Amino acid sequence: MASFTSFCVLFTFCLLLLAHQARSGERQYKTESRNGKCVGEDDQLHAPTEVWYNDNDCSEHTCVNDDTGYYEIIRRCTLIAYPDECHMINGTGPRYPQCCCKVTCELD
Secondary structure (H helix, E strand, C coil): HHHHHHHHHHHHHHHHHHHHCCCCCEEEECEEEEEEEEEEECCCCCCCCCCCCCCCCCCCEEEECCCCCEEEEEEEECCCCCCCCEEEEEECCCCCCCCCCEEECCCC
């Protein structure tokens, strides 16, 4: 019975972990604008609603604007806490979010 309970606890944890991995770390920063475009973190001009990527730090960027100004939304991989039975593996792709690390757990 104890091993079944342990399995259920670990299985539930893994489901919660997968749900957590689907969310990104998202931040919004007010940015400078020129000619109706955002000045991105990469010092390039980006039109509102334009999406671009920084493959060096596995992030996705979007330029948005409203009545208060221009903003750059940056999505990056989240930090993942995991139990000893699990380990982190590299992402499977070159671009966000596929480049984010994932956690895998061994079930006994």
